[in-house]
Amino acid sequence: MPLYHDDDQTMLKDSVSEFMKNEAPVSHLREFRDKDCKDGFSHGLWKQFAEMGFTGMLASEEDGGLGMGNVEAGIVLEEVGRNLTPSPFLTTSVAGVTALNEAGKAMRDQWLPGIIAGETVLGLAIDESVKFRPTQIAMKAERSGNGFKLNGRKQFVVQGGSADMLIVAARTGGSAGETDGLTLFAVEKDAAGLSADAARLVDSAMAAHVEFDNVEVTADAVIGEVDQGWSVMTKMLHAGQTGAAAEMVGVGAGAMDMTIGYLKERKQFGQVIGSFQALQHRTAHLYSEMEIARSAVLKAQQLLDEGDKGAPLMVSVAKAKAGRATNLAVREGVQMHGGIGMTDEYDIGFYMKRDRALSEFFGDANYHANLVAEMSGY
């Protein structure tokens, strides 16, 4: 498969791009931020995502979805990133659906229709400390009657306050540091003993600290196999990581384009500042970095879709490289805008904020670079 978008994908990209530009540009984010909306996204827009067919892209046709892959999801995410669109697409339709695709038919029937219809939102309850360390999960799920009793705390559960269901990673065996003994559960948000405390993030998204106080779930709530949650979780995380990387590429490209536009307009010392060679070289370097990141992300998407055994390495490369490149894009963006870039009134700061949040999501560039070293054997 050539490493570029084929004709269908290019058409999809055009229509997604048009949609986001019209329905959910940066002004949409600003509006929701200024409204102090407690969900952090628009349910109306989420419905529109459904009408466009985005919500169920990754669900199988058998389950009512489109049976598409990570390349297609990445196309949506890049535009989401470019427009800083707030939505539960990454958590629900990319990571969440990827996990549910590994679940039994009953669970799929329970959750996928609502997701596909743009009515259901999922949250991912993975992190237990300030950094992403999935193998270190310690939260307990003890056998209790026919099911399990969950106790513990999760944090950085994006959209955790508005989610209808949380995918919760907990330990049914083993101990922190091991991959065996982890189990994934689908926990409904109104389960007794579950409480979520939502906090606004720097990018205006909402993320919750979630407390599990003897939350009882039946054996049917298990996604995949008991103690073997690592395998489902890995699939879910790879989709989420690649998706976050794609969104970051959109964020970086959006910030870069806005900055290049500014460089062509803004005058100082009687010259358009884009004519200053020092800024030209830095911008050209930034462009190169973004192109490398974009290539790595597309490669990771393709390898994941092909089920290639090299995919995990490339997923980490993509998340790490997108992290480094987009961080550069937003830093250069604010700096090259000068004073105006520091004002809330101007949009470039939003890009810096979204980049910051995405960089932490599913492991930051440091986490993934370290994984690359580990996977490479050193």
Next chain:
Amino acid sequence: MPLYHDDDQTMLKDSVSEFMKNEAPVSHLREFRDKDCKDGFSHGLWKQFAEMGFTGMLASEEDGGLGMGNVEAGIVLEEVGRNLTPSPFLTTSVAGVTALNEAGKAMRDQWLPGIIAGETVLGLAIDESVKFRPTQIAMKAERSGNGFKLNGRKQFVVQGGSADMLIVAARTGGSAGETDGLTLFAVEKDAAGLSADAARLVDSAMAAHVEFDNVEVTADAVIGEVDQGWSVMTKMLHAGQTGAAAEMVGVGAGAMDMTIGYLKERKQFGQVIGSFQALQHRTAHLYSEMEIARSAVLKAQQLLDEGDKGAPLMVSVAKAKAGRATNLAVREGVQMHGGIGMTDEYDIGFYMKRDRALSEFFGDANYHANLVAEMSGY
């Protein structure tokens, strides 16, 4: 003490600068390189160093030296660096004399007069692997009669082939990784069982692999206390590290000045290339980096001379920062010179080569940055 050279030091700097420029400029290095000289330095020049009073700067006045400190030695080393002067000054008169200052009177009387007279050269036999890891020394010195028997291999013994005496770090107790149990020995180069195999380095200096095959030394050969060599060695290494950092600052400043000179001369596209803003900003950044490095090195020298307990941290900061900054200076130097900078005929490449060798000497920037983290407790 203010953090700049006082009047005496400024006078010293002027006279050293004049001396190096006249007696040992870069053409001197080239001449020795082209001669394929097996010592890697000029014994005649070493005599001149003695006449100038450099060789015994750090020896006490009681021992016939000048009783100066690391600041003064650094002044000589910066000019050595700037002129790429090949000499045994750093190993012999800085690190070596610092170690000998901790020795008993008999040993000082044995070695210092020759050093001060510019007749004696020392080598430091520390490294046992390709990287500097002094705590990992494993070479054995076993008790044997009244003295010790040394067995093992050392490498990167700069001027080890021409040295009259080697300062050898070996283990009389403890095991690799421990600082207790190390002992420093003064071993004469014609000791039975000692063989040195000299190799030319990238910067045209000579360094030896040294083999110790049952080399017998008496108890009088111990510098400091048996098993407590770490404390003498630490002093020696700190002087060597700070000295190497000072020399690197000279190398970096020399490369930078040569490059700035070239930028003001070379024309491309009808303009002096120094007028291109992209190069101006890179050069201004480089200048800033060199000034930071210079400040760190001076601070380390002063703290060492004051016996301040903060000295070790600053020594590592100085070696690390000088390493990073000078590496930048030589890379920018070659790149900004363009094709001509790649030719052996032009001097800028010599700066890159010397920087490379100095960066490895007494621990590279990575080694010292890691030490900074360790000393800071993380």
Next chain:
Amino acid sequence: MSDLEAFRADTRAWLEENCPPEMREPVRDEDDVYWGGRNASFKNDAQKAWFEACVAKGYTVAEWPKEYGGAGLSPAEGKILKQEMGRIKARPPLSSFGIWMLGPALLDFGTEEQKLKYLNEIARGEIRWCQGYSEPGSGSDLVSLQTFGEDKGDHWVVNGSKIWTSYADKADWIFCLVRTDKSDKYRGITFMLFDMASEGVSTKPILLISGSSPFCETFFDDVKVPKDQFIGEINRGWDVAKYLLGHEREMISNMGGGDGSGSLGKAVKPMLGEDAMGRLDEPMLRAQLAELDVEALAFKAMAERFMDELKARKNHPATPNMMKYVGTELNKRRHELVMAAGGSEALEWESEATGGGAKPRGWLRTKANSIEGGTSEVMLNVISKRILELPDA
């Protein structure tokens, strides 16, 4: 005992007696800083006592001459006072743009009459000043400013607007660059002083990406300024401004890593944990923190050298530009790592647990460091032209 040693002993005793324990605590919020001015009030008695003791001793502006409200200390004595205050962590008794910015300009360019009036007011914290340099659109090209003062004989009528005027909404007076001759870009600017209570002056706070800020936009609508309220010469205000910019950069140049804020790696280790080797349990981050510590400690040495050389007048006059460039870039880098170490918790923008998002707001605020007071790009231009003497294009 040398004179300086005696001075140190005296100072130590005086501080012991006059600096209340509450004034030796770190500054926690804006309320802990005393800015003076017409509408100022003290947070508590300790703040008031400390301020008044310092005013009486001349220690709000210790190195200024006594006749202008200072204590007339020599640079060496001034350094000792600073060291001794640092030792007991004494808070500055008075924070003031009058002290930091206007004062130095007055000392150099003011008439004796101006010095006696304004410097004493500043020293006693009676008048709070703000600075009116930048304008919307002027940016790095400061001399392109458009605010115009029309000559009306005994007064000017000033129209225009300024931006980035810190605390303009709280200041009593402004020192302000105003164009008084449109025919000459550099030699057509006057350095004016006027009362912010004048008719026609209004201010509007600026919201930053980090949240609310002391910065304002300030508007002048037919503001009358008497013709004797300027410093230096009419149409030669750029000389004063340039001098002050250099001075400002000297001040700013000490921030960022050289502020004794200590090892970030050490600070975050308890939160992030350690690995089996006792190292911070984030190997990549640890490496970045180690490099940061190297940079920060090296920069601190340069800041010390810079201050020492400054006192001995050994600096190249453009050195503050380099210090400003390096210091602000380093501070941005530090805060990027604060965020990386803080992880998801450092993303929280308003939560109580995070002090209302202190980390992300602090991080975003640092992004202005390399813009305000001269961008990094302008600093690099200055270094390359004035220090390295690279030619113009």
Next chain:
Amino acid sequence: MSDLEAFRADTRAWLEENCPPEMREPVRDEDDVYWGGRNASFKNDAQKAWFEACVAKGYTVAEWPKEYGGAGLSPAEGKILKQEMGRIKARPPLSSFGIWMLGPALLDFGTEEQKLKYLNEIARGEIRWCQGYSEPGSGSDLVSLQTFGEDKGDHWVVNGSKIWTSYADKADWIFCLVRTDKSDKYRGITFMLFDMASEGVSTKPILLISGSSPFCETFFDDVKVPKDQFIGEINRGWDVAKYLLGHEREMISNMGGGDGSGSLGKAVKPMLGEDAMGRLDEPMLRAQLAELDVEALAFKAMAERFMDELKARKNHPATPNMMKYVGTELNKRRHELVMAAGGSEALEWESEATGGGAKPRGWLRTKANSIEGGTSEVMLNVISKRILELPDA
């Protein structure tokens, strides 16, 4: 079975039969590379057999038309041949600037007569070519070249000198930019071809900081060049040169990290050891190696995308400039880390144990990557102007 599948099967069988086992070993030194030319000799029978088999099949220049000595393969077939040769690690049968540089220019700009003659000679390895572009003093500003061809009716008389002419001392012919009109910088250059055995041509090898090199200085002292030995049009040689520079950058752009050289961290671990956690026992270096791997693998993806887009003609025409910039900078970075990992042993310049200083020489050689074929600075200029469309000053 599709046509392409059939072609793959045939190719595999043909290679199995015709590529001797010795030709499937990695290239160890210069002798293992066959460059062809008048004075060429084969290192061994296997090299000769493999070369001759390829010539007969048209596989020295597989995608060139059959009438010019190629096999007339489609791009898809060409890719399969490359993949299959890669699979068995077959060496290229012929290395040649004729194939890489002159050939593409001839295919685009040559007359039918020129193509038939020169391309066939190249395909059969009969004539070894070198390139005469740069001059001492011209540097990045290539069009400032001074070598002059004086029009003498039926021939030019060429005087001047070229630099960085790789293997000029071994080449049979040169393709060379010569000024034929001094009044027009761009439209006064002719792309000439001539025999290096002509009277008045001399060469001198250039010693690099990395040691001896294939580069030469080449001098022309009244060299007669017949008036029919040029490509394109007289005085329009810059068009051909520009086309070739783009082509050259395409080739160069694939180097550096994307060459399948694998993880450096993994390679150096056995030498440097591991810590208690099984990590490379140099924590700072490990972090740098991890970043390098990220960069190298990401670059490899970009190189793949670039080649795929190139085949589908989807690239911006200036993309090779970006590839060249990124690839060469990455390669320099890789070799800095090779040196850091190699430690003191990697400093040895001549010792046998270090392969005669292979590491330091290789490291120093990479420093030219970002200079030769267009400096990184020129690449950044091109990206900013042609791709990002930033304005001229």
